[in-house]
Amino acid sequence: MPLLDITDLTKSYAHAEGVTPVLDRVGFSLKAGESAALRGESGSGKSTLLHLIAGLDEADSGVIHFDGQAIQSLNEQERAKLRRDRLSLVFQQFHLISTLPVLDNIRFQAALCGRYDEMFEQELLGKLGLQDQLHKYPHQLSGGQQQRVAIARALLHKPALVLADEPTGNLDEQSSLQVMSLFKDLVQQAGSALLMVTHSREMANYLDHQWWLQHHTLSLLSASDD
């Protein structure tokens, strides 16, 4: 059974000028431990798809099954629990809690779901090079360092699925490749599946599958498509 199974997902936004379609009967699936990149032009609906999977937004129609459970059937509280316990989100803007030091930021979600693993934390900190930054506040770190903190926070509780939205979008090319390589390894080590929105073909090549979102529909890319 796939970890994530999406069928006929449709989403549009209504506004004063009319209705803008974003996703039209989109469907795909992802098994546990697999990784996939979601590519597409700007405004094609990649982030919307990620938000729908995380239960942050409501689809017009279609079904998202996570580990056999339809996300649409969950109420706000249950969705919050799902995000806390089974998912992790990594964003281009890091979304760290600016008023807490690095160590508290990293432990935050693990503390929330009660799955704190000290050994794994040490491993993450070592691999991400954050040992000397633990008592600093986010604003005292560079963008690359902040993203590493966000990655550590996302993985420490070993989620079933990591949803990443342009996680290296704020970094320079060299830092991006370093972070991406680490990210992929650590996701694997955590045993998580990864669905990552990216513009970059190079980044996408790190992952098992690539999906292309165009004209509101999704298609699987083969290696020759690029």
Place this chain on the structure above:
Amino acid sequence: MTELRWTLRALLSHYWRHPWQALFLLSGLVAGVALWSAVQVINAHAKASYEQADSLLGAQREYTIYPKQGTSIKQASYIKLRRQGFTEIFPVIEARVETQQGMLLSIIATDLFALPTESGSTGVAVAGDNRAWLDFIQPPYQAWIPEALANQLDLIQGQQLLLKNGDLLPPTVIRSDAQQGWQILLDIGAAQALLSRDTLDYLAVGPVDDERRQALEEALPASLSLVKNQQALNLTQLTDSLHTNLSAMSLLSFAVGLFIVFNAVRFSLWYRQQTVKNLRLMGVGLNTLAVALLLEALLWSVIAASAGLLAGYAISLKLLPTLGSMMDGLYGAKMSSELLLKPTTVFIAWAMTLIGLLFALSLPMWQVSKQSVIHGSQLSSKWRQDKVSRKQLGILSVMLGLAAALLYPFIDSVLMGFVLLGLILFSAAWLLPYLLASGLAAVSKVTPKQRPLLRWMISDGWAQLPTLRTAMMALLLALTCNFGVETLIGSFRTSFTDWLSQRLTADIYLREQRPEIAALIAEGKSTGWLSDTHARMEMSTYWQNRPADLRGLVPTAPDTQTLPLAKAIPQAMQLWNESDHSEPWILANEQVHYLAGIPLGGSITLDTVNGPQVFKVAGFFYDYGNARYQFYLPRQMLLKHWPQARDSGIALWVNHLAEGEKNTSMSMAEKAMLKAGFAPGDWITQSRLRAVAMDIFERTFTITLAMNTLTLIVAGLALLTSLMAILQERLPQFAGWSALGVNRWEQLMVILIPLLLFVTISWLLAVSLGALLSWLLIHKLNVMSFGWSMPMLWQATPALALAVLCLSLVLFSVAVTHWRLRSQLPKALAQLGSTG
């Protein structure tokens, strides 16, 4: 629990990193609680004082023995009663003395050994060593002075207070007996020596049963009468309106505080919206978030209530002497000098803070819960939200305005009056955002297109409006109340001064009529310094269960003929002077009209010695500063119905035409009075009486003015907080403008110009609303509270003073903004475009 703990930690860490915001939030809460609790403490204290303070020397007594004629009782009459075995009675002298600094002090004197022995029946702490008692009752005697009063007079233990007439009080003994209030306790012998008299004012009667009372009544000589005491009950009734007024003022301060708290809470959530968003992204549920915010509110409420109560206690300590002397001057009510903070006041203050905080939190929390996690809150969406909420507030404002209009015809109590004021004030406050937006739109429209910089500065007001509007509402309320109350006090002061000029026409007022007066008058007439006299009589009674005074006036006396009447039937004075009616005409003070609802020409029934007698009201006279009902009758009429009426002093008009080069008529009069055997304390001059009256008047409004000023300071703080919030929120924008070449002065103009526009609109609305408020206070609430009517006198000075104050506030705020900008902009500039 872990989830809640971490959520709370993340939320509270914000204040740790931004202590200024914590300080602003706390200051709004503390200010609101402090002002409210100060008045609560005073009100609770006053009520407790009424119940116990007058129990000093047995004012809780059931009966009092008064002289039927004159104002004093012979000591021999008292001794005779005691010898007859009536040990329940004890002598009392009450007098006022004046210090060198012109402060009037109340003196109460008794014979401690004559006090009934039942504990608590007299209120004097009788326990203690006998030595203290002996020192009190033996020359040189002792003056037992309450600690607070001693502090006020800078008196130390053993010091003798010098009075204006050169006399000295006995050596001071500082006492901390709360029941003593602000009165100085003397032995009866000491008081008689000080006041150069050998008589008593009245005899108080301790607890007696019916049989004993009857025996006492039978034993009384014909010159004395036993009167049932109802004072304690009446003090509560009399002062009720004043306390309602004070409570309303304190609630208003609390409301202004609430606006500020609402502002602060809004900002604290606004600043933390990224944190809230992150928490929700990480799976913190709305319920956990709500519980965490509630716990945060609880924490703030405990801190703020504690600090606010402390501050409120300090304020009430500061206001207590003023209130004490005001209550004494206005109602004769004695308040104790020691303030007690009751557990119920503490609990209510905390509960109100918490409710206020929850109220302030509810809307922002609802907005947070509705806010999309993914779309966040962009500035543009904030503006859109502001437009929607402006509309909602506008609708609410109209509804409140309509409710006020519907309520207006039905106001029949002080409480209802304050509800109406509340409706009007909140209606105006909620209309303000709409008016600010309209003002901004209108100014934008007329700004010349050739001035792009100015157009930009004005248009920036749209970005500031959502953040500033709550502070503007708080400022509007504070300005309105300040202007309204200033106009009320100004109108009252003018009316009161005019009225004093009309009422106090005599030059000298002798406090009591003595046999020597006839010789004095004869001497005055023969030497020419005396032009006229007015010997009045008085009688205390009860009418409609409240204390009432009857005054017997000589119809031909100068001040009777010029008596200013607020309302009168045609030829009122002529009819009043005719005594051959079965229902004689009477003059009543305005309180009878407004508080008891008696119309002109209406009937009142008074208990006379011949049974109930109906009088018809020929006119109502102004009687500012009097909380009791008062009736004027021709002197002969008073004596006919109440032969036991007492002399109440005599007014003397000095003939200024008789003044020589060296001797003024006043000095001739004073010499004559001294020669006739009167002591300086036996008379009071017109100027002194006027000064005392004005002093009481000013004290009456000291608290109101103090509360108003504090409220204004709190509102100013709200404005400053909002500007700081704008600065914090928009720092990257300022940095961006700097990068584009906008200089510091132009950046300040961006803040200053919209702010000036908003404050001007708020001031204009406050002045018009304040005029309406003062009209309601003068013509409705004042009349309902005290029964005093007066014309409303609008003056430009308070409005201009507030304009200057607003301008100073704006300039101060901009100066602080400038300082913050200088310190923070370099950092913001360094972060421009930085991705790490």
